[in-house]
Amino acid sequence: MTKTRYCLIAATALMVSACGSKNQVTSEAGSQTGAATELTVRIGHVAPITGDQGHLGKDNENGAQLAIDDLNTEGLVIGGRKIKLELMKEDDQHDPKQAPIVAQRFVDAQVAGVIGHLNSGTTIPASAIYNAAGIPQISPSATNPVYTSQGFKTAFRVIANDVAQGAALGKFVAESLKASKVAIIDDQSAYGKGLADEFEKAARANGVEIVAREAGDDKTTDFSSILTKIKGKHPDVVFYGGMDAQAGPLARQLKKLGIAARVIGGDGFQTPEFIKLAGDNAEGQYASQPGTPKDKMPGYTEFDAKYRAKYNLEIQNYAAFTYDAVMVMVAAMKKADSTEPAKYLPALASTDYNGVTGNIKFDARGDLLNGAVTVYQVKAGKWESVATIAAPSAIVQ
Amino acid sequence: MSELLQQILNGLVVGSMYALIALGYTMVYGILQIINFAHGEVMMIGAMVTISAINMLTAAGVELPGPLMLLAGLLIAAPVTMLLGFLIERVAYRPLRNAPRLAPLITAIGISILLQQVAVLIWKSNPRSFPDVVSQQPIEILGASITTVQIAIVVLALSIMAGLLLLVEKTRLGRAMRAVSMNQPVAALMGVNTNRVIAQTFVIGSALAAVAGVMWAANYGLANPTMGFTPGLKAFTAAVLGGIGNLGGAVLGGLLLGLIENLGTGYLVPSEYRDVFAFLVLVLVLVLRPSGLMGERVAERA
Numbered sequence: 001m002t003k004t005r006y007c008l009i010a011a012t013a014l015m016v017s018a019c020g021s022k023n024q025v026t027s028e029a030g031s032q033t034g035a036a037t038e039l040t041v042r043i044g045h046v047a048p049i050t051g052d053q054g055h056l057g058k059d060n061e062n063g064a065q066l067a068i069d070d071l072n073t074e075g076l077v078i079g080g081r082k083i084k085l086e087l088m089k090e091d092d093q094h095d096p097k098q099a100p101i102v103a104q105r106f107v108d109a110q111v112a113g114v115i116g117h118l119n120s121g122t123t124i125p126a127s128a129i130y131n132a133a134g135i136p137q138i139s140p141s142a143t144n145p146v147y148t149s150q151g152f153k154t155a156f157r158v159i160a161n162d163v164a165q166g167a168a169l170g171k172f173v174a175e176s177l178k179a180s181k182v183a184i185i186d187d188q189s190a191y192g193k194g195l196a197d198e199f200e201k202a203a204r205a206n207g208v209e210i211v212a213r214e215a216g217d218d219k220t221t222d223f224s225s226i227l228t229k230i231k232g233k234h235p236d237v238v239f240y241g242g243m244d245a246q247a248g249p250l251a252r253q254l255k256k257l258g259i260a261a262r263v264i265g266g267d268g269f270q271t272p273e274f275i276k277l278a279g280d281n282a283e284g285q286y287a288s289q290p291g292t293p294k295d296k297m298p299g300y301t302e303f304d305a306k307y308r309a310k311y312n313l314e315i316q317n318y319a320a321f322t323y324d325a326v327m328v329m330v331a332a333m334k335k336a337d338s339t340e341p342a343k344y345l346p347a348l349a350s351t352d353y354n355g356v357t358g359n360i361k362f363d364a365r366g367d368l369l370n371g372a373v374t375v376y377q378v379k380a381g382k383w384e385s386v387a388t389i390a391a392p393s394a395i396v397q
Numbered sequence: 398m399s400e401l402l403q404q405i406l407n408g409l410v411v412g413s414m415y416a417l418i419a420l421g422y423t424m425v426y427g428i429l430q431i432i433n434f435a436h437g438e439v440m441m442i443g444a445m446v447t448i449s450a451i452n453m454l455t456a457a458g459v460e461l462p463g464p465l466m467l468l469a470g471l472l473i474a475a476p477v478t479m480l481l482g483f484l485i486e487r488v489a490y491r492p493l494r495n496a497p498r499l500a501p502l503i504t505a506i507g508i509s510i511l512l513q514q515v516a517v518l519i520w521k522s523n524p525r526s527f528p529d530v531v532s533q534q535p536i537e538i539l540g541a542s543i544t545t546v547q548i549a550i551v552v553l554a555l556s557i558m559a560g561l562l563l564l565v566e567k568t569r570l571g572r573a574m575r576a577v578s579m580n581q582p583v584a585a586l587m588g589v590n591t592n593r594v595i596a597q598t599f600v601i602g603s604a605l606a607a608v609a610g611v612m613w614a615a616n617y618g619l620a621n622p623t624m625g626f627t628p629g630l631k632a633f634t635a636a637v638l639g640g641i642g643n644l645g646g647a648v649l650g651g652l653l654l655g656l657i658e659n660l661g662t663g664y665l666v667p668s669e670y671r672d673v674f675a676f677l678v679l680v681l682v683l684v685l686r687p688s689g690l691m692g693e694r695v696a697e698r699a
Contacts (some may be wrong), residue, residue, distance in 0.1 A: 052522065052524055054517075054521065188669055215668055217670065217672075219627060221617045221619070222411060224407040224411070225659045226662070228400060228403045228404050228663060229663055229668070232400045241635065245524045248619060249619060250527070252533065252617070256533055257535065258535050258542045273523060277524060277526050278618075279526060279527075279618050371415060377446075394444065
């Protein structure tokens, strides 16, 4: 039996090792050097920095850091004291199990507020911990409706949620693409499945037939079996609820299997990375993004230039939303003249801020008020906006 | 009908990739009775190095027809993984050759995490797209599609298996390998340089991993530092299914696993249960027939 037992132990050990790996704490305890008048206020930022969504997480982190740097350069005085902001950076590896651990680390470090998480699957479990500790949380990118419907006073987001996004996409597929048959695939994450569910509802309501509903996971690269199943049902459009690292290969394999249907999806793959990964089948695919088109956002061009100058990188997705999230949080601190969570939280709830991504106001649940959704298409190797859909009403071309 | 054929083709292609990786597992197991869990990561390094190599060649203005470019990338990647395999054996396994069997397993997992993190440092954690050097135009066969890369994968898996069988059965090195596999101390007494034979096995296995990595990346169009993990585990399952230590078994196990996965999710269960299938197979084989389909029943030594 030794051989058998050995294999079993081996397999188990490997499963366990898949879950845990490194995580550095970036707490710098002794950073309050000398100057008694200057107070260091820490704001937490968390996103997947390692793993296959690392490019998106780093993008968010860069956006937050840019805001912190801008605010520090400007010079902040709150409650009569000079304030130096510091970003405490954490990595949740888009793992719902890791998220509460990171959240607890922020609580223990007594951060003034948290910007994050990136994914809905991590934002939702972590939000309970921030709520219990009374620490305000602003997610720049978590779009699942559950996040703000838990009755937490501390939960906010600066991006339209998936009810809005799913509704807009359903309407777009029916009215603009004139599709009658749609196949839906998701990655079983809170975000991907949530968006796919909302899309399915909206598409059905608009008279579109859903011919297949399939799922991979957030690490799938081989969609050939799923797509073969779908091929026989002749969909006009394949909807994918998930991120770019999966949507790219999916688009490629669609072409290999000789399926002519267009791919459409949400903000998870409206990224330059998708265009690279989808290779010869990127052209013509659609994805939406909450907000007005980036080129019509009030401060986007300037922000884009600033980002490029600082990081020498292309913005992936939510950097501007993360930048705004930090700005909104600090604006509330200024308004309340305090960096204490309990004191500035009411000011945060009544935010009225004009940011890079547009005007930011929250409704009673912490959702972005009047969030629009824009649909983009890959044209000549670049995402171009093709339609903007305001939250409830008609399509604006 | 064409859907069934397509699912079978899908299964054969994925299965051949599992088989390519499983051959590496099984060779090392056959000789040392240890499972080299870093094998999936060696495959990943092979894929990443190939991508960098092809990009560098293209940037340097080298123009070659697609398949030759792929081969050039592989010829750069294979020596890198071979060296890596040699080092892994030297650092992580040789010092533990007489240690309890769990010890090299732990170092294997350690090496695997180390390689992943080193790859993140070198190539960053976001997926790299594979350069479009080979045509991805599908070829139609009876209503089902397959690409040239996919055909190459199947052919490669079978011919590499045949090559390895020849190597093990017909050459001097192969005879030494079999001797070491049967009884290391006695083989050493008979004048076999066991350390060298084991190192050579690792080097050959790692070259196979590079081939698997390149074909995997070329087929799916991307590679990232964590790509080796799941295929590694699946290939391990395939090797166990076929009978670990048996070269023909590794290929049979790989092909079967690919077919089971694709036909299973195509017709039996919802597609989200795909991975459940692979590991269900692993559990069943371990419980019902631990020696695998083609493995010999070996009497347990005390």
